[in-house]
Amino acid sequence: MVQAYNFLASWQLFPEKSNYENGVVPKSGIYRLEATDSAKTLRIFHNRVLPDNTSLAAEYQVLADGERNKPQDPALGDTVEVYIPDGLNLDIRFYRSEQIHLQVHHEILPNGYLQLTQKGTREDGSTYTNQEIYHKQLSVLPYSASVSGAVIRPTKEGMIKHKALTAMEEQTNMQLEQIRKQIELLALQAQEIQKRKDLSMLIYEAKLSFKPQIGQTYYLYERKDGTHLLSLVAPKEWGANGPFKQFLAAVQLLADHTWKEL
Numbered sequence: 001m002v003q004a005y006n007f008l009a010s011w012q013l014f015p016e017k018s019n020y021e022n023g024v025v026p027k028s029g030i031y032r033l034e035a036t037d038s039a040k041t042l043r044i045f046h047n048r049v050l051p052d053n054t055s056l057a058a059e060y061q062v063l064a065d066g067e068r069n070k071p072q073d074p075a076l077g078d079t080v081e082v083y084i085p086d087g088l089n090l091d092i093r094f095y096r097s098e099q100i101h102l103q104v105h106h107e108i109l110p111n112g113y114l115q116l117t118q119k120g121t122r123e124d125g126s127t128y129t130n131q132e133i134y135h136k137q138l139s140v141l142p143y144s145a146s147v148s149g150a151v152i153r154p155t156k157e158g159m160i161k162h163k164a165l166t167a168m169e170e171q172t173n174m175q176l177e178q179i180r181k182q183i184e185l186l187a188l189q190a191q192e193i194q195k196r197k198d199l200s201m202l203i204y205e206a207k208l209s210f211k212p213q214i215g216q217t218y219y220l221y222e223r224k225d226g227t228h229l230l231s232l233v234a235p236k237e238w239g240a241n242g243p244f245k246q247f248l249a250a251v252q253l254l255a256d257h258t259w260k261e262l
Contacts, residue, residue: 007033011114011134022128196258203259206230212253220248
């Protein structure tokens with residue numbers, strides 16, 4: 001149970017960070033793990049509020065001795081086992097007919113969040129994966145999370161921390177989204193500049209019999225010998241026997257002496 005210490009807390013759901021393949025993502029939720037006085041049993045509370053304001057609550061206990069044992073609620077499975085390989089991972093596996101029909105994997109992420117991954121089997125035999133992300137609750141609930149639990153009184157310090165955490169999360173997410181959009185814009189601008197550069201290199205290697213003027217439209221051709229020709233004459237003006245293999249693009253000289261395709 002020593003390795004389970006990091007998980008023993010009350011956790012609050014991030015709905016926007018969660019993903020469900022079975023059912024709908026709750027709009028809020030509390031997940032709490034406790035150790036009993038004997039330190040051999042994990043007590044788990046899972047409370048969720050669905051988008052239609054339906055409230056779902058589950059509570060069960062499992063022995064954390066690494067051995068298979070019968071769960072308190074037979075509906076959960078024939079047997080259950082808890083596997084804790086280290087202080088960052090914890091597995092609860094429910095078996096039915098010697099097969100795992102529900103696995104709840106807990107992982108403490110590098111940012112301190114709890115990632116809860118539920119892998120189960122639907123009634124039709126198909127499998128699903130639901131993933132939830134939680135952050136540690138700062139003990140600001142003005143009510144008990146279970147019927148038998150002690151009332152938790154909000155403290156001034158706890159409320160301040162909770163508000164600060166919420167504001168920090170919103171602000172950093174907004175800033176990261178702005179940076180992501182800026183990166184995408186810069187990438188598009190870089191692609192456009194590279195495209196103009198490649199076109200400009202091609203044109204400056206082409207045969208020129210005049211001095212190009214900024215803003216003027218010209219026509220780029222590939223000649224039959226593989227070289228290129230920049231001309232003031234549009235394709236339709238050449239007629240059927242133009243002195244080129246193919247027309248490539250209408251182009252325009254910009255003020256920075258790069259060329260863009262029209």
